[in-house]
Amino acid sequence: MLIDARTIISSDSSLNFKFTDIPEAIVDFISPETHIRQVVTEVVARHVLGRIYVTLDIRCEYDSVCARCMENLTRQVETHSDLCYIPEGNEADAEDVDFTTYTGHFIDLSEAIIDGIYSAMPVRDLCVEDCKGICPKCGINLNLESCNCSHKEIDPRLAGLAKLLE
Ligand SMILES: [Zn+2]
Ligand SMILES: [Zn+2]
Structure with a gap:
């Protein structure tokens, strides 16, 4: 899930991207009973003075089992993240923000997407609240x-x- 920093830097306005792939490494973060069905990530990226600001709106649908009765369930979580990417070597100019560095021309969003989904998922799913x-x-x-x-x-x-x- 790469976005090309050159395209964003050369654009005067913000750019929109959309990804519908499931980041493979997510299986390392979620429980073995959880099966991701679909991930849709809407990206808005803009370049401001050497920084690339990225917002992610992620919608993730998954199958899992109820933590109490073990019945199958399907859930959807939605999450929003605001991120800032700085080219490697320019860290000193960005002490006022939380940022992630990138090298080369591409910014890989996979890790941010995984983080977003992981933090949006409940620690345990219940089929109904009072299961x-x-x-x-x-x-x-x-x-x-x-x-x-x-x-x-x-x-x-x-x-x-x-x-x-x-
Ligand atoms: Zn249950
Ligand atoms: Zn009994």
Whole structure:
């Protein structure tokens, strides 16, 4: 996912780009149950006094499983990032901004896209906010059925007492 710095520098106005590829390295950051279906990245880039300002609007659709009941789910996250790229060697002129350096003529946006998606994804997905999960005793999905297992949490200090009362 490269943009050509020369094109941006030689343009008087901001330029728009659109990427629809999935950055390959994202698999290293997400859980193995998560499968990315689609990533759409809209890019606006403009050149101002030796810096290239880039905004990314990323939409990512993925399949995963509910952290409690393990049912499959499909989610979409959207995220926005504002970035600044500086050609390598010019770092000293840019102490007032957070920036990333680039070498040569191309700016690779893959890492920024991965960062954006990774930070937009919830730590764990739930099918519904109050998903009841799976019964730890009989294993049924408690969203669909109910069971007769006791789900009472017994205070370990009272466990002995509970045994006496059984
Ligand atoms: Zn669930
Ligand atoms: Zn049960």
